[in-house]
Amino acid sequence: MIHGRVLLLNGSTWEPLDVISIPRAINLVLSGKAIVVEESGRFLRTVHDRFPVPSVIALRYYVNVPRRQAKWSRKGVLMRDNYTCIYCGVRPGDTSRGRVVSKRDFTVDHIIPKSRGGVDGWTNTACACYSCNHRKGNRLPSEAGMKLRWEPKTPRTNYLVIKIGSGPEAWKKYIEF
């Protein structure tokens, strides 16, 4: 038994569909329903054979799946924004004021503050460092003289946000938020 997860892409569009187990992924490949897009570099050994363990696979045919609705969450926002401050761009690993920034140094900022009618939603929230969040306070970015470095969007593959979390590096190019 080999542990790990495999990113399943749709046929032709290569949109992420799901995160599945390795045995299920190998079954899809061996039965001809999917092709291997990225290998994990690991091998599954059987008595007679060794089979490269996939990291990303794609269905051979396009399946029509209804786009699942985004479920907003604070953690989802931080992941979507890759723990990068929307105002100053600081990210984990950077050095700020003599110390190394970690994921704990970020919070979810409401672009339109909740006290002024802003909602908990993908397009009204973004990752911000505590100092920018504090500096902005109860104001709109324009009032605080702060610029958004990007426009917060509803993740295209929203339902995967939480599941993927810190997925392998090889998955990143297939996942657009």
Ligand SMILES: [Zn+2]
């Ligand atoms: Zn900041």
